[in-house]
Amino acid sequence: xxxxxxxxxxxxxxxxxxxxxxxxxxxxxxxxxxxxxxxxxxxxxxxxxxxxxxxxxxxxxxxxxxxxxxxxxxxxxxxxxxxxxxxxxxxxxxxxxxxxxxxxxxxxxx
Amino acid sequence: xxxxxxxxxxxxxxxxxxxxxxxxxxxxxxxxxxxxxxxxxxxxxxxxxxxxxxxxxxxxxxxxxxxxxxxxxxxxxxxxxxxxxxxxxxxxxxxxxxxxxxxxxxxxx
Numbered sequence: 001x002x003x004x005x006x007x008x009x010x011x012x013x014x015x016x017x018x019x020x021x022x023x024x025x026x027x028x029x030x031x032x033x034x035x036x037x038x039x040x041x042x043x044x045x046x047x048x049x050x051x052x053x054x055x056x057x058x059x060x061x062x063x064x065x066x067x068x069x070x071x072x073x074x075x076x077x078x079x080x081x082x083x084x085x086x087x088x089x090x091x092x093x094x095x096x097x098x099x100x101x102x103x104x105x106x107x108x109x110x
Numbered sequence: 111x112x113x114x115x116x117x118x119x120x121x122x123x124x125x126x127x128x129x130x131x132x133x134x135x136x137x138x139x140x141x142x143x144x145x146x147x148x149x150x151x152x153x154x155x156x157x158x159x160x161x162x163x164x165x166x167x168x169x170x171x172x173x174x175x176x177x178x179x180x181x182x183x184x185x186x187x188x189x190x191x192x193x194x195x196x197x198x199x200x201x202x203x204x205x206x207x208x209x210x211x212x213x214x215x216x217x218x219x
Binding site: 076 | 139142157167195203
């Protein structure tokens with residue numbers, strides 16, 4: 001599970017049948033890796049059963065937790081889902097980017 | 111699940127018998143800052159062509175896509191071909207397509 005920010009949405013017509021009707025969001029982890037030698041982090045595409053919007057911070061779960069959040073533990077052609085929309089957090093050590101209204105903003109955006 | 115661009119196909123004759131008849135594509139993932147990450151091989155049952163962006167799933171979801179039960183010797187598969195992406199702040203995942211929109215159109219909450 002990780003905290004991320006919704007960065008956008010993806011649409012697909014030719015896809016697995018069990019992805020039909022599922023909203024797919026692109027989520028970037030909040031925890032930025034400052035070490036340039038660290039592996040590059042690709043964004044995660046998650047099924048969104050909750051209706052999260054662009055810019056919102058969300059909790060992403062994988063595997064069984066993701067399947068259960070999307071209505072069952074059967075065979076699904078996805079392994080990541082948004083299981084919570086973050087209202088607020090209290091992380092004294094968190095970098096300013098966690099609080100920024102939008103990535104790259106210094107002090108929030110109108 | 112992640113988005114990547116199909117950069118090629120790979121063939122193999124001598125392979126695990128659970129993999130016979132499957133099509134393998136090589137997928138190039140990208141970060142949101144536009145850097146390319148390590149390529150990976152995925153089973154493709156949708157007929158994705160070179161240059162198309164695909165959704166790749168892993169583990170149980172991939173074995174489900176392959177459709178040969180859960181004792182299959184592979185763990186990544188194509189689950190969808192991307193038509194369109196809408197990303198914030200001019201970010202992209204791989205080459206931008208005409209149908210993609212960025213930034214301004216994206217409703218913010």
